Amino acid sequence: MQDDLLTPAGSETRRKFLVKGSALAAASIAAPQAFAADDVIKIGYLTHRTGPFAPFAEADPFILENASKALANGLNIGGKTYRVEFIAKDDQSNPDRQSNLAAELINKDGVDLMLGQATIGPGIAQQCEINGVPCITTMGPWQAWMFPMKGDPAKGFKSVFHFFWGIDDIANVYLDIWKDLKLPKVIGAAFENTLPGNAMGDLKMGMPAMFAKAGYKIVDIGKFAPGGSDFSAQIQAFKNEGVEIVTGLFAPPEWSGFVKQSAQMGFHPKVATIAKALLFPGGVKALGKSAHGMSTEIWWSPAYPFRSSLTGQTARQLADAYTTATRKEWTQPIGVMHALIEAGVAALKASGDPKNPQKVADAIRSLRQDTVIGRLDFAGSGIKNVSKMRVVGGQWVIDDKGRLDIVVTHNGTAPEIPVQRKFELLPA
Incomplete structure (x- = not known):
């Protein structure tokens, strides 16, 4: 994974990542076997690591490392094993930069799936919808995501999806x-x-x-x-x-x-x-x-009675792991951003072909997945391309x-x- 901005200077987490060779590249480096280029799933991860909305992404290094460990041996999809590579970038809480970085992840890095935060607007989704790249975002009321894109809850979109609460x-x-x-x-x-x-x-x-x-x-x-x-x-x-x-x-x-x-x-x-x-x-x-x-x-707390589909951790275990790794108190976005990765991984597995953007988008559209924040249900929410959360x-x-x-x-x-x-x- 890429972008040192995602790892606080001098932190223990930063040192662990740099030992592995590149900030946030745990998944790709830890895999014990060699993979061809077509056997690598690239996931764009675009969040507000700095700027006024930085608290929403404070746990990014921990979340990505935690997920990378769970995916170290790759994903077996349709009888084929794929390495998973996160490409993480900081939009600096700036909507224009967010949109530009999303375009860069699509056109330069060639991501197969985009994950991100929509706190500052739907810029990520707009780029993905234009380019036909499957995308899941979170961290903003679904109305503030859908309606600025002129979306209709009865019709939805082709490639982009969102989960969060509504107003x-x-x-x-x-x-x-x-x-x-x-x-x-x-x-x-x-x-x-x-x-x-x-x-x-x-x-x-x-x-x-x-x-x-x-x-x-x-x-x-x-x-x-x-x-x-x-x-x-x-x-x-x-x-x-x-x-x-x-x-x-x-x-x-x-x-x-x-x-x-x-x-x-x-x-x-x-x-x-x-x-x-x-x-x-x-x-x-x-x-x-x-x-x-x-x-x-x-939105989420250690008291939630749910477990991660990716790591098997309970909400309490996830919060405690964060505190142990960072010496910081748990925050609500930990569970939500962890669930974002859970949803993305579940969709890739369900697609049967993670390199086919239409199949991945269709998998998200019908996704019902239990996560550390509870069940995400894109198919049964009553709002096209949206899942509510508890x-x-x-x-x-x-x-x-x-x-x-x-x-x-x-x-x-x-x-x-x-x-x-x-x-x-x-x-x-």
Whole structure:
């Protein structure tokens, strides 16, 4: 595999990769037998390793090494053994660079399958659809992936596929969190002016519309610019309307600024259920003790009762392996990105001919695969070229020793995932 940018300088993981000869090339180097060029499956792996969306790809080196070990002896497909080579590149969280790199992986590297993150938009999928290269992406609401490409959920696409939750799924998780609260049904909403923020925060089609349908009054004075630091207008509006529940889509620094300004202005909501900002331990730690009780959606955690089809690891074992290898706390994208590779490998095996792009695409189209995040079902989702994934409600807690963890508090949207703790209001 290629691209040193994917491996943090000085890390233990980096040293292991470089010993093997090239950053992230474990699968191709570890294979004990020689392969002809036609016997090599090239998988493009395009993620936001640096830039503002880097937290979504923080675990890339670990995930790729973990998968490479599982694939070290190659894939036997149709009686033939293929070596698997990942070609990993960093789009630097830039949509234009992402699109250009996808074109490079297709036209220069000749990838047989593309895997990637769609947090910043559908650039990977657009290039793959134009060039007829099978592609699976994740890490963005499926609506924000499909509709910018002028897609129709009833028709789909020829070559590109996506799995993640939908805006309706997250809204249902948040409603599940709030359903038993003895609080005024008034919600203060603030969404950043980005592709996901606009899709999720649309007052007519997004999450606020679903909240209003459920009987909540919505207080929303408009989208805020990414990187914003002054939220006094939103906070004052929330105070004026008696808001006790705050929601929205924030980056971690933005949410930290909102929390500090709220304290300065004497605004103390009972519930804060926030997307994106509360996903990653690093961003939550920056909030200090005020993070205790903040809530968000959970895409994946060690508490999930599922196992990897690729490595056999349980969710807990995968998280523990990450912590052991990196000395970092687990993060939700670990499971999702691991499942992305699981889906890709399963499709290649099911295709019967991994060098035939149409057969690979057809295999993804009919794929039903159990993964470490649960079952992915492209065939039965009701949305062409899309699989939904499980998502539940959770809350950050800080114990007496100052240790931070996110626990499942609501599972109405996925009862097979166990509840770990009763939900608590934010401290007064």
